[in-house]
Amino acid sequence: MPAANPSPPDLPGETSLARALAAIAPYGVHTGCRFIREGDETHLSPEEARSIPARRPAMRRASGAARWIAHRLLADIGIKNVAIPRAPSGAPVWPDGTIGSLAHDDDMAVAAVARIGQIVSLGIDVEPALPLPDDIFALVATGADRMGSAGQRLAGRLLFAAKEAVYKAVYPLDHQVLGYEDIAVDLKADRATTTTGRRVSLVYCTAPRVVVLGYVGGVED
Structure with missing residues (x-):
């Protein structure tokens, strides 16, 4: 599983975006965000790292940051110690019974997850x-x-x-x-x-x- 590196304090903008996401998310959908930081690639588990072909450090950092968020959101709904590998299509593979989505721009990563129920698919x-x-x-x-x-x-x-x-x-x-x-x-x-x-x-x-x-x-x- 991802390395248990300590997370630095929230950077300006993270908290306000996290609140904005929580305000718009439908019931049952958990959201989070994170400024992409140096070393975020270490949050990829070995399985996740193998599934992500990008070799550019910036891309791997972004993938690690997005999965750092997703792992914590999944833990919030009781799902721990799971990998979120990348499928050949490029989409993340979520644990059984869950749905989710990851995204990032050059500086910020976001994620949304939920248990399958009234909502059957998510995109962010x-x-x-x-x-x-x-x-x-x-x-x-x-x-x-x-x-x-x-x-x-x-x-x-x-x-x-x-x-x-x-x-x-x-x-x-x-x-x-x-x-x-x-x-x-x-x-x-x-x-x-x-x-x-x-x-x-x-x-x-x-x-x-x-x-x-x-x-x-x-x-x-």
């Missing part, structure tokens, strides 16, 4: 609270997207994070690769739909970082 994404570059927005946005009252400055970033979270939520269910054009986001209705027929509920925060959590219920309404 984190992004810096900065405008999305115009060239990326042009790739992500379609005429089917509805931004609602999302602030113009972060609307593109929020849309991008929403589509990433939706993809992570539906891929374990359908095992189909979706492009941005296959996901229609309606932030006014807090929902997204996919060309595979999935409807995904969305919750999000935009400060101190943009984080979107997408989830699929046991009965899609």
Whole structure:
């Protein structure tokens, strides 16, 4: 299992983001965050480390930070001493009876976990609270997207994070690769739909970082 290195104190921004995530998370979903630190790669268990092909230190640190969070969230629901390896698809493999999702940007890692129940799949994404570059927005946005009252400055970033979270939520269910054009986001209705027929509920925060959590219920309404 991961090395039991002591964790340094929370860095500025971690506590406020943790509170924001807890405020938006649906009942039964546990969330957490962590600034990526030097040495976080040591939090990978041997099984996890073998499953992650990335050799760049930054990528392994990010994977270790995300799993550091997930291990603790799983422990909170009574599941300890388990590995979360990476599947060939790139998705994390969760212990039986649980669902979850991991994400990171250059500086922050986030995770969400839950026991399988009323929610059957989760997806999460984190992004810096900065405008999305115009060239990326042009790739992500379609005429089917509805931004609602999302602030113009972060609307593109929020849309991008929403589509990433939706993809992570539906891929374990359908095992189909979706492009941005296959996901229609309606932030006014807090929902997204996919060309595979999935409807995904969305919750999000935009400060101190943009984080979107997408989830699929046991009965899609």
